[in-house]
Amino acid sequence: MTEYDYEDLGLVAGLEIHQQLDTDTKLFCECPTDIRDPGEATRTFTRYLHPTKSELGEIDQAALEESMVDREFEYLGYDSTCLVEEDDEPPHRVDREAMDVVMEIAQLLDMTLVDVVHVMRKIVVDGSNTTGFQRSMLVANEGEIETSEGPVGVEDMMLEEESAQRVEETEDGVRYSLDRLGIPLVEIGTKPDIRSPEQAREAAEQIGMLLRSTGHVKRGLGTIRQDVNVSIAEGARIELKGVQSLDDIDDIVRNEVRRQVELLDIKSELAEREASVDEPQNVTDVFEGTDSGVIGGALSSGGEVEAVRLEGFDGLVGREIQPDRRLGTEFSDHAKRHGAGGIFHTDELPAYGVTEDEVADLRDAVDADSEDAVAIVADDPQTAEQAIDAVADRARTAMEGVPEETRGANDDATSRYLRPLPGAARMYPETDVPPVRPDPTEVEPPELLTEKTERYQAEFDLGEGLAEQVAYGQRWRLFEELVGQGVDPNLAAGTLESTLTELRRDDVPVAHLTDEHLRETILLVHEGEVPREGVNDLLTALAEDPTLTAEEAVEQEGLGGVDESEVREAVAEVVERNADQVAEEGMGAFSGLMGEAMGALRGKADGDTVSDVLREEIQKRA
Structure with a gap:
């Protein structure tokens, strides 16, 4: 992996740590916080969600793009699911135990509690909440942690309700489980003080240690998630969502830096070539009778092929910008957001059943010359048109450099496009929950895990x-x-x-x-x-x-202890079976016979007792 001079590149990074709290009940109702097996669901219901305007009449761009994908959301309910979780009853008061835990965390992070905690609504229309929004509240701000590369400021801490758990994609949309919805979740955001991948990981480890020190956070896969915000001087702020493992944070930062460096190089190259992006057009005729399984399958189902000429892009669409991910992969991510399976482009063709003659005909159809690239989408007419428009938009953005966006972390420490960065228009006040006045005198800061380790020693x-x-x-x-x-x-x-x-x-x-x-x-x-x-x-x-x-x-x-006479009898039998070895090796046979003696007693006798008796029996025969 390429290692950059991060100071020279102007790397700036910050963390958002999301940690589930281990409380008896959920944040706005009295339901338990246990995770259930989806097979235990007792009922289901469906919803369609749409974005709403903020108090200023604005619609959040991320929510608007999410709503353009028409999906049905199905929810699994259990015998413990209540009307609050189904959004058929107003939320109850903020859980007192959760508020106490976040006050402990605030003390550990040297943060200042706000005078009054107000609950806000954050628009979320990906189906992860039955309401179409997530309830969130600012609890504390202005803290700090120490790392070996210097202090990292902690900007704010939010107390939120956890989202519903995605179970699977369905033909019509997404299926969610309601057992996780509403579990208290603390979100800790650092200031953009992090200057290296190693410092990002160290800061996350330090915050994780402080959270676990409370003894009131859930453990295990999925109970803590790290988001990383990364930018370089000439690039843009990128929010990387859902980093599950601390071990991946430094590699995630390295790969994002590489992606931005490569995109900036591509921008320069496109500027030198005076690149441009045409309007998409239908090229279905080019692929009549094609041997390509993907394209042929789409056409046989009544689909079409849409193409866009990318003037000056030849060789750049296939350029690797992260391990095993190319600029064309970025284009494909945007196409997939509109339901397409992906794209083909001329930097990788002929391949996938597409012939050289078809590539030549495709270039002719869109007036592309040797310096140009062409991207195509084959799908049903509506999906193909929306997907190729998205590809064209992303190609135009490539000429501008690095677009600000939210990306999802992959298991291999690369990332994929999710949606635009959210804005302030997604937040507005919650009117159903009264404010809370936190009292820090009600809690004592817990012993740190580092201090506990030293005490145990x-x-x-x-x-x-x-x-x-x-x-x-x-x-x-x-x-x-x-x-x-x-x-x-x-x-x-x-x-x-x-x-x-x-x-x-x-x-x-x-x-x-x-x-x-x-x-x-x-x-x-x-x-x-x-x-x-x-x-x-x-x-x-x-x-x-x-x-x-x-x-x-x-x-x-049969694990109960045995008396010494039974031990002696069992050991004597072992020694007798190995009489020749004992006669030849004397005490040298001890180690091998010890294991056999312990096996004969099947853990019913203490090792020290067996050892003493075995020594005596060997000495008798030596």
Whole structure:
């Protein structure tokens, strides 16, 4: 990957961190915040959404473009879904627990709380909210975090309702699940103080650590999302949405910088060629009888082929601007927004069943010469016309440089076009929810995870790695509870982190284990009812049948402790079976026989006891 001089390019970046809060109920109703399986849905209903004007009579451009794609939105409801979630009842008051958590976060980010929190409506017509808008409120502003490359300002913090979860695309539109809609969501926006990809990642990690320090944020895939705003001096501000992994943030920034650099180079080249973009025209006749499966399929269904001549674009439409993405891919993204499957262009043709003769005829049909490129769309007439118009518009924008826009993050750290940047016209006041006066004296700032790690090392004599695993893990409260009951800290920490990690790697369904399963297991070991060596077998049994208690699983698996006479008998049998090896190697046989002895006892005896007895038995025969 090319590494640029980011200071010389004038890189400016900022973050928007979206984190679900782990509260008992949703932000504007009393429904639970649990995620359900779509198969549990008990009913469905559909909606069509349209943009509305702001109080100043303006319509947000992003919402307007979204509404141009005519789609039906289907929603899955559950036995826990209420009228607020369906938008058949006004929202209730702001959840008190959620407000307390964001006040804690504000203290950790050194932010100033606003005097009065007012709820606003943000227009959203992609179907992710049944209302056609998202409720959002400014809670705090003007904070700061530290990074190794200098401080990064925190501009504002919003408390919002999470969107509905997209389940799948349907023939008519999109299907959403309402279980996620309304979960409290905190949005933290930094100032544009970030100057390198590495600093972007470090800032995101620092904010993530502070959020987890509250102990009141959800964990797991999809519960935290990072948006990154990136621009360079001659480029434009780009909002990159939906970065799921912290590991991708630095690569996302690098790839966006590369995209903008390449687009600026393309702009210069187009200016030198005095490039222009023609009006689209119908070229269906060129492809009559074509062997291209895509084009032929469209024509056989009553479709047509629309083309646009891109004067001076030859060789540039196929130019790579991100890994495995070209300027033509950008054109295709815009075409897809209008329902087309994609585009073909002459930088990649002949290919896909399109012949050299058809390419020549296509060039003749639109009066294109060797310095020109031609893009085509084959689809039903309305889709083809809208899609080729979108391609032509994007090609004209290429002559201007880098367009401001919102882009979606791909899994490979590249990005794709989503929509124009939203403007202020998408926000207007919510009249159904009364304002809230936050009182910071009601909450205390929590212990940071970094501080917790240091305390576990000092107070419980845990190694640095294990202490960090427990502090940053999801079960630190259970760890502290068990240690408070006198359990050995290394036993508790090792079981909750190392043992569960080992079982997970062995494909044991550890997600089925509850805190009660773990608590009972560790206490049985602590009380001497089960040897440490039996923990893996015990937790495996509980994971495979979560209806069992730990004591029932001990009995089922025969994991109860055995007395010394039974240990001695089992070890003696092992030594006897290996008498020749013992006679020849003496204590050198110990290591191999130890594993066999532990296997014979199936975790029913403590390793130290087995070791002592094995040494005695070997010495008798040596």
